[in-house]
Amino acid sequence: MRGMFTKMNVVLLGSPGVGKGTYAKLLSERFGIPHISTGDMLREAVSKGSPAGKKAKEYIDSGKLVPDETVNHLLSERLSRPDCAQGFLLDGYPRTIKQAQMLENMTRISKVINFEAEDATIMERLGGRLTCRECGAIYHIKNMPPKKQGICDICGGELYQREDQKPSAITQRLDTYRKETQPLIEHYKNRGMLIVIDANFPYEEVEKIIKPAARAISED
Ligand code: AMP
Numbered sequence: 001m002r003g004m005f006t007k008m009n010v011v012l013l014g015s016p017g018v019g020k021g022t023y024a025k026l027l028s029e030r031f032g033i034p035h036i037s038t039g040d041m042l043r044e045a046v047s048k049g050s051p052a053g054k055k056a057k058e059y060i061d062s063g064k065l066v067p068d069e070t071v072n073h074l075l076s077e078r079l080s081r082p083d084c085a086q087g088f089l090l091d092g093y094p095r096t097i098k099q100a101q102m103l104e105n106m107t108r109i110s111k112v113i114n115f116e117a118e119d120a121t122i123m124e125r126l127g128g129r130l131t132c133r134e135c136g137a138i139y140h141i142k143n144m145p146p147k148k149q150g151i152c153d154i155c156g157g158e159l160y161q162r163e164d165q166k167p168s169a170i171t172q173r174l175d176t177y178r179k180e181t182q183p184l185i186e187h188y189k190n191r192g193m194l195i196v197i198d199a200n201f202p203y204e205e206v207e208k209i210i211k212p213a214a215r216a217i218s219e220d
Contacts, residue, residue, distance in 0.1 A: 008033055008087030009107055010217055011094070013184060014115035016173045017126035018199050019209075021138055023115060024091040026210050031217065034083050038092040040136055041074050042066055061163040063172030065095055065180060068102065076106050095181045100188075112188040113213055115199040126170050130159040143203045 008031060014020045021037060028035035042060055045053030052074060056066045075093055078084075087110075094100040103109065117125075128141035134157025139146050146152060150159050163169060188194040195216040201208045 017122040063169035117199040132157040
């Protein structure tokens with residue numbers, strides 16, 4: 001088991017559509033450490049109409065990366081809050097080698113988990129996504145439908161298809177991922193930090209993904 005004072009500073013990697021957000025949420029409940037999603041933070045900034053949100057909106061909607069300056073500012077503020085004292089699960093950052101270097105300057109990362117799934121699985125998962133307008137919970141028309149059509153199980157908010165969940169933005173997001181983010185796998189592998197988890201299981205069997213990931217996180 002890990003020592004009492006070791007922080008669980010975990011980076012979660014994986015293609016858009018692999019289910020990272022869902023796994024992060026489950027792991028966050030299991031370990032009692034926050035799930036920090038730069039995508040969620042940026043979307044919140046957009047919905048609030050803050051200066052960061054105004055800068056980020058067109059990049060997010062088209063599936064391109066938001067400029068580092070904007071994301072780094074939000075992230076470093078978030079990582080300095082007290083709830084990160086025991087660690088965190090970082091979802092959506094870093095997305096480039098440069099961001100990985102910037103993260104190294106902000107904090108020490110203890111583990112990097114890469115969730116892997118086949119292309120066909122990724123395309124299917126990306127296709128039918130729905131998001132709650134109020135709390136950001138994620139559903140899938142076929143794989144993880146809400147109890148009541150169009151309504152969030154958690155908060156009763158309206159479910160909608162995000163702009164970046166539409167086909168042209170999906171193509172752009174996958175392209176950005178391959179060009180900018182995939183090199184991170186090699187980067188962390190070379191540093192002996194990478195743990196690969198097979199994510200080719202349907203949602204009913206999500207424990208087959210969460211269990212090995214949780215084991216990897218808690219091992220010294
Ligand atoms: P996600 O929910 O992680 O798929 O992020 C949604 C969108 O937010 C991405 O397509 C980017 O436009 C933006 N975004 C999230 N994280 C980052 C990041 N680390 N760097 C740049 N843009 C980001």
